[in-house]
Amino acid sequence: MVSTRSYLAYLGATAIGLLALLVTINYQVDPFLIHQWDSPLLQRLTRAQQKIVPWGKTYAAYRYRPEIVFVGSSRTEIGLPTDLPEFADRRVLNLAISGASVGDAMNMLRHTSYFHRPEVVVWGLDYGWLFGLQAGNSDFTPDLIATSDLYPLKRFLLNLKRAASWTQTEESGKILIGLDDRQCLPILASRGQKSKECLEIIMADEGGTAHAFDKIIHQGDPSATPPQQAETLAALDAVTREFCGKGVAFRFFLSPVHALAELSYWQDVLPQHEQWKRELVKLFDRRRQEGCDIRFMDFTGFNRITTEPVPQVTGRDAMRYYWEYSHYSAEAGKELLTSLLPSRHQDGPDGFGVDLTGATIERHLANFRQLRQAYCASHPQETYKMPACRP
Amino acid sequence: MVFSSFNFLFFFLPITLAGFYLLGRKDEHWAASWLLLASLAFYVSWNLAYLPILAVSIVGNYLAYRQILRAAEAHKRAWLILAVTGNLLLLGYFKYANFFIQSVNDLTGAGIHPLDVLLPIGISFFSFTQIAFLVDARQGKAQEVSLWRYALFASYFPYIVAGPVLNHRDMLPQFADRANYAVTANNLAVGLTLFTFGLAKKLLIADNLVPVVDVAFAGDNPSLLAAWVGMLAYSFQLYFDFSGYSDMAIGVSRMLGFQIPFNFDSPYKAANVSEFWTRWHISLSRFLRNYLYIPLGGNRHGQFNRYRNLMLTMLLGGLWHGSNWTFVIWGGLHGLYLCLQHGWQTWRGESRPAPTRTGRVLGQVLTFLAVLVAWVFFRAPDLPAALEVLRGLVGLNGLAPADAIGGWELSMVGIGAFIAFLMPNTNQIFMYFENRFPDAQAAFSLVRLRWRPTLGWALVTGVVLVIGILNLDRTADFIYAQF
Numbered sequence: 001m002v003s004t005r006s007y008l009a010y011l012g013a014t015a016i017g018l019l020a021l022l023v024t025i026n027y028q029v030d031p032f033l034i035h036q037w038d039s040p041l042l043q044r045l046t047r048a049q050q051k052i053v054p055w056g057k058t059y060a061a062y063r064y065r066p067e068i069v070f071v072g073s074s075r076t077e078i079g080l081p082t083d084l085p086e087f088a089d090r091r092v093l094n095l096a097i098s099g100a101s102v103g104d105a106m107n108m109l110r111h112t113s114y115f116h117r118p119e120v121v122v123w124g125l126d127y128g129w130l131f132g133l134q135a136g137n138s139d140f141t142p143d144l145i146a147t148s149d150l151y152p153l154k155r156f157l158l159n160l161k162r163a164a165s166w167t168q169t170e171e172s173g174k175i176l177i178g179l180d181d182r183q184c185l186p187i188l189a190s191r192g193q194k195s196k197e198c199l200e201i202i203m204a205d206e207g208g209t210a211h212a213f214d215k216i217i218h219q220g221d222p223s224a225t226p227p228q229q230a231e232t233l234a235a236l237d238a239v240t241r242e243f244c245g246k247g248v249a250f251r252f253f254l255s256p257v258h259a260l261a262e263l264s265y266w267q268d269v270l271p272q273h274e275q276w277k278r279e280l281v282k283l284f285d286r287r288r289q290e291g292c293d294i295r296f297m298d299f300t301g302f303n304r305i306t307t308e309p310v311p312q313v314t315g316r317d318a319m320r321y322y323w324e325y326s327h328y329s330a331e332a333g334k335e336l337l338t339s340l341l342p343s344r345h346q347d348g349p350d351g352f353g354v355d356l357t358g359a360t361i362e363r364h365l366a367n368f369r370q371l372r373q374a375y376c377a378s379h380p381q382e383t384y385k386m387p388a389c390r391p
Numbered sequence: 392m393v394f395s396s397f398n399f400l401f402f403f404l405p406i407t408l409a410g411f412y413l414l415g416r417k418d419e420h421w422a423a424s425w426l427l428l429a430s431l432a433f434y435v436s437w438n439l440a441y442l443p444i445l446a447v448s449i450v451g452n453y454l455a456y457r458q459i460l461r462a463a464e465a466h467k468r469a470w471l472i473l474a475v476t477g478n479l480l481l482l483g484y485f486k487y488a489n490f491f492i493q494s495v496n497d498l499t500g501a502g503i504h505p506l507d508v509l510l511p512i513g514i515s516f517f518s519f520t521q522i523a524f525l526v527d528a529r530q531g532k533a534q535e536v537s538l539w540r541y542a543l544f545a546s547y548f549p550y551i552v553a554g555p556v557l558n559h560r561d562m563l564p565q566f567a568d569r570a571n572y573a574v575t576a577n578n579l580a581v582g583l584t585l586f587t588f589g590l591a592k593k594l595l596i597a598d599n600l601v602p603v604v605d606v607a608f609a610g611d612n613p614s615l616l617a618a619w620v621g622m623l624a625y626s627f628q629l630y631f632d633f634s635g636y637s638d639m640a641i642g643v644s645r646m647l648g649f650q651i652p653f654n655f656d657s658p659y660k661a662a663n664v665s666e667f668w669t670r671w672h673i674s675l676s677r678f679l680r681n682y683l684y685i686p687l688g689g690n691r692h693g694q695f696n697r698y699r700n701l702m703l704t705m706l707l708g709g710l711w712h713g714s715n716w717t718f719v720i721w722g723g724l725h726g727l728y729l730c731l732q733h734g735w736q737t738w739r740g741e742s743r744p745a746p747t748r749t750g751r752v753l754g755q756v757l758t759f760l761a762v763l764v765a766w767v768f769f770r771a772p773d774l775p776a777a778l779e780v781l782r783g784l785v786g787l788n789g790l791a792p793a794d795a796i797g798g799w800e801l802s803m804v805g806i807g808a809f810i811a812f813l814m815p816n817t818n819q820i821f822m823y824f825e826n827r828f829p830d831a832q833a834a835f836s837l838v839r840l841r842w843r844p845t846l847g848w849a850l851v852t853g854v855v856l857v858i859g860i861l862n863l864d865r866t867a868d869f870i871y872a873q874f
Binding site for chain 2: 005008010012022167
């Protein structure tokens with residue numbers, strides 16, 4: 001027996017000492033790379049499926065202060081490369097995050113702009129629930145967004161708090177004793193784009209590209225539900241007005257999902273999907289008329305990239321432009337950026353990317369419908385399950 | 392802000408304790424006011440909009456209490472009825488209005504639009520606590536109290552979210568005693584250790600059982616194994632979640648120098664349902680017995696009235712937990728169990744011998760199974776979901792093992808069972824230190840597990856506290872906070 005004062009002293013010393021030790025180790029090892037930039041730790045191999053990526057990306061935005069940013073969902077994160085020759089000497093960061101809604105993208109834009117206003121924002125848009133304001137990525141919590149000059153201190157405290165977790169302790173332990181499952185370079189090593197090596201591992205774990213296409217060809221994928229678009233359009237209107245007023249250029253685009261995904265996703269909502277595009281065109285036209293450097297391109301549809309023959313036809317598992325039907329490769333992303341980045345209004349080469357304005361939208365939609373029917377007719381074996389292809 | 396959060400542990404609690412300690416050295420009135428302020432801040436940390444509701448409830452009940460004290464004997468009863476009705480209307484509007492509308496719609500197809508009502512957290516607890524105070528005031532059993540002290544009692548932060556249901560006879564004398572406004576090493580040591588036990592129960596056991604429970608309630612016709620493992624897991628999750636919360640509440644209060652009665656006493660060791668209710672959520676059982684069952688007549692007017700009163704008490708006790716017919720059925724099942732037990736005991740006669748050891752074990756098994764079946768309704772979101780799990784429990788959905796149940800899941804259920812059935816409870820572990828925990832029903836022989844301020848206990852508690860803190864980032868909501 002000891003006195004209760006001594007008991008409290010022993011208890012307090014044990015708890016504080018042990019907690020301080022573990023937090024220090026976790027902070028130094030930083031197993032999920034949540035506070036690294038220009039650090040050798042970014043060359044440490046990590047798991048293919050990285051956790052809590054928004055933490056690392058918000059920290060990178062604060063430290064790197066990019067001039068050109070990409071925002072959007074996993075399609076943008078996976079597909080848009082940051083190492084194009086055009087980007088030489090420019091600070092480019094892919095800030096897209098998996099599952100990000102339009103609301104998340106806006107928050108990411110506000111966060112990065114707090115430290116340095118970007119010159120160009122490349123923004124991937126998706127129809128369906130991602131076109132909403134509610135958080136789509138649960139790890140992207142509001143406290144990660146900079147709202148005051150105290151952000152560095154707040155962020156340090158948040159990083160410490162995060163270091164006081166069992167998950168980080170487990171991961172740090174594995175890294176320190178060499179038991180971790182290290183596979184590929186982390187996302188921030190390629191300035192925010194998920195690396196090809198990581199994606200190859202993920203695809204192998206998921207059964208491969210052919211397996212993914214098997215699913216959509218033989219089972220289909222549920223049609224998207226129309227988004228609550230009025231409030232999202234209003235918010236997008238406000239944010240583009242605000243940033244255009246500050247001289248920021250916008251490059252909006254619709255992600256080039258594969259033609260089979262296009263047929264499946266929007267099968268029940270074709271008129272709403274077309275109307276959504278019209279509303280976006282109206283919004284961006286307004287900005288343009290106000291003098292904003294803004295472009296909006298549609299890379300979806302039935303063009304030479306999105307109609308790339310699937311593994312079931314070619315007999316090869318890998319595809320040039322797609323990881324699977326919903327996520328395009330960096331090669332497609334490179335072509336997308338080449339068409340999208342310039343200020344001049346021009347369609348992409350060979351029909352990949354249509355520049356949308358009030359003058360072109362109806363022609364584009366009519367053409368789209370024609371090409372859809374033509375694709376259905378010429379690909380009966382891949383589209384036999386697609387209601388959108390039935391007469 | 393829940394107890395198992397960074398904000399509570401690293402900001403709210405240290406600041407509250409420090410302020411209470413510093414002010415308590417000067418003047419206990421300042422310390423009590425500080426505690427009241429902290430309690431209100433704790434409450435509004437959930438939602439600022441709750442504050443007016445709590446304020447109206449406290450001030451309204453205090454005014455009614457003054458009227459009951461002042462009124463002529465003939466009018467006291469009228470004031471009491473008015474005040475209790477006011478409390479029930481408040482509770483009914485916020486908690487049951489939409490349940491009532493939904494039930495009317497289901498029965499008649501009336502299509503009444505539900506109300507846009509915000510359910511204030513802890514309303515069931517602060518309403519019951521105050522009703523008990525008014526009833527006792529009417530009977531002359533409540534002591535004189537100022538508005539500030541009363542407000543502190545009714546809003547006291549350790550209990551307000553999920554109980555225990557406080558009794559003024561336990562708390563008001565403590566708030567009035569100047570000696571309690573001094574933070575002592577004894578209170579801090581016992582309180583912090585109890586809090587750590589509660590944190591570990593919640594984060595390390597209850598929260599780890601959540602995925603196992605979800606297997607049974609995934610709406611996927613659980614097989615025999617999935618249903619049983621899921622329901623065993625839920626029985627232990629609920630126990631460790633709620634008793635963990637109660638231990639934390641008791642521990643926090645003890646750090647401040649005030650003792651809240653224990654709320655659990657190894658309920659799954661009960662050998663019959665009646666005994667179960669003397670061990671599970673003790674503060675609610677006591678409330679229901681003293682302020683519902685006994686006023687209804689208790690067992691004083693014949694067998695029929697006794698069974699009727701038991702059923703009514705348990706049905707209303709079930710409804711207290713939530714505005715859903717599943718809770719009513721849960722309460723009804725417990726009422727039925729109690730009636731069957733009392734009927735059986737009456738049939739066997741008063742002079743029956745004490746049960747043998749085997750008989751007691753059989754009674755424990757039977758009681759646990761009965762309680763487990765009733766938990767199905769407590770957990771299920773609706774009646775069809777409950778029936779689906781019941782079908783699983785009797786094997787009507789097949790016997791196949793669920794893929795989601797592996798070694799880890801079974802180990803967690805095993806650990807829960809081991810602690811719940813075989814280990815002493817916190818009440819028993821602490822009773823030897825000061826012998827100030829009168830609710831402990833039985834001693835236990837594992838001398839090493841009796842808490843004393845030793846180096847070993849300090850090291851173990853320190854390590855458990857750190858493990859708890861490391862798990863704060865993945866805590867689930869407290870189940871009883873929704874009631």
